[in-house]
Amino acid sequence: MAESSRLSDVRRIAVLRPNAVGDFVFSLPCLHALKAAYPQARITYIGRQWHADLLTGRPGPIDEVEVIPPTPGVGLPPDAEVDTRRVEDFVARMQARHFDIALQIFGGGHYSNPFVTRFGARLTAGMRAPGAAALDRSVHYGPMQNRRLQMLEVTGLVGAGMVDMGGAPDLRATDADRREADAVLTPVPGRRLAVLQPGSTDRRRCWSPERFAAVGDALSDAGLLVAVNGTDAEAPVVRAVIERMRTPAVDLSGRLSLSGLCGLLDRASLLVSNDTGPLHLGLALGTPAVGIYWLTNLIESGALRQEGHRPALSVQVHCPVCGEENLTSRCAHDESFVDRVGIEHVIGLAMDLLREGKTAGRTARSAT
Missing domain, CATH: 3.40.50.2000 (Glycogen Phosphorylase B;)
Structure with a gap:
């Protein structure tokens, strides 16, 4: 999608991807694309505790990490027993951030799309498998797809294109x-x-x-x-x-x-x-x-x-x-x-x- 898809006055962006190490690395090109398209926006990565441990204070496109509590269907089986109050408190905190854009790049979206939608962002975008809940903008999710390219397609939905890193690494050691x-x-x-x-x-x-x-x-x-x-x-x-x-x-x-x-x-x-x-x-x-x-x-x-x-x-x-x-x-x-x-x-x-x-x-x- 063209640059005309960009929103104006974007100050806060949420990105949901509470996966493992390799899965996080796959998201780096799209995170760099987001930061390049919206350099003034604060990017909040919604992940696991290890994301916070690794990324807090590290140079890169992510400004902060929010650790998602155990949530059915979003990293846990849909019928998992969890502390629902913690989940509701987390959603309320995300709503209070008044995100302009919320991206779901965690998976097919059967459970994560409704979860992200609850944040109340001006615009939701992400991946959507057949039968999953709709977002404002989405790309098809299925097997045999390169996940890095797919996530770049998601950022394209909000007007962000792939960044030429000029030979610099996607992740910097400290x-x-x-x-x-x-x-x-x-x-x-x-x-x-x-x-x-x-x-x-x-x-x-x-x-x-x-x-x-x-x-x-x-x-x-x-x-x-x-x-x-x-x-x-x-x-x-x-x-x-x-x-x-x-x-x-x-x-x-x-x-x-x-x-x-x-x-x-x-x-x-x-x-x-x-x-x-x-x-x-x-x-x-x-x-x-x-x-x-x-x-x-x-x-x-x-x-x-x-x-x-x-x-x-x-x-x-x-x-x-x-x-x-x-x-x-x-x-x-x-x-x-x-x-x-x-x-x-x-x-x-x-x-x-x-x-x-x-x-x-x-x-x-x-x-x-």
């Missing part, structure tokens, strides 16, 4: 991020750092530990220090990778907050990762990265900027256990759908990034 990372991994001038991310909340998207170990050894042989990252829950898979390596690697499982991970990725020369939050966080920070994707995930989560991004793609659609097609349904098995991605292919993509100088602008700091 000094606090770097201090935390440096406290965990002491920088050593001149030695480059590679980060492996072998975990994911969906085990079907996980490349096996022995494959990550082989990549780690190749990077170590090339002179990089290898660190393997994961949450506390992912510690077993992190250890499995390190135990299978013939060269030393650093175990980072559970040692970094999200802020500290930003600091680490900001100085990493390379990231090799499953399709999970840290991959998209690294790409947003400008970290050269090889992502291991399953077919539908690359369609929906593929980065808009391809500089420094190398996808390794699995097109397997049938479960390796039962043979059931998993594009339109999901079988009961959690076997990997990406293990057919070749080790040498991933190593080749990683070495290409290193050879092509995509890491030249990275901080020449690494860790011991």
Whole structure:
């Protein structure tokens, strides 16, 4: 939609997207577009507590974060039992903000569209699946759609176009991020750092530990220090990778907050990762990265900027256990759908990034 779709005298904008890390990163292009179109407006991101922890005081398009309470249908099952008084108090606070624009970019809108409409904004816009409640302006929501482009379409509904970042990253690391990372991994001038991310909340998207170990050894042989990252829950898979390596690697499982991970990725020369939050966080920070994707995930989560991004793609659609097609349904098995991605292919993509100088602008700091 053209610039003529812009509202006049816009002072407050609400954006609803209380998702996980990768989902938040997908929204950054549309958030930058909003800020560019309405530079005087205060953008309120309605998310989770981790959004507030990561974004409060961080340079970028978001001015403040409001933490949504547990709300049926908006991050919880529709029949979830919650403290309804907290939900009503939250809605009343949002109504008191007198938003000019309220955007729903959380999902199809069956529950989130009515929720956003209750804020009483001058204009509502967002995504709408078939049968969902109407907003003032909306774009179709369905499967097999690139979510970043889709959210840019939403901002287009209010007259905001994609912003040329001029090579700048979508997300900026802070000094606090770097201090935390440096406290965990002491920088050593001149030695480059590679980060492996072998975990994911969906085990079907996980490349096996022995494959990550082989990549780690190749990077170590090339002179990089290898660190393997994961949450506390992912510690077993992190250890499995390190135990299978013939060269030393650093175990980072559970040692970094999200802020500290930003600091680490900001100085990493390379990231090799499953399709999970840290991959998209690294790409947003400008970290050269090889992502291991399953077919539908690359369609929906593929980065808009391809500089420094190398996808390794699995097109397997049938479960390796039962043979059931998993594009339109999901079988009961959690076997990997990406293990057919070749080790040498991933190593080749990683070495290409290193050879092509995509890491030249990275901080020449690494860790011991």
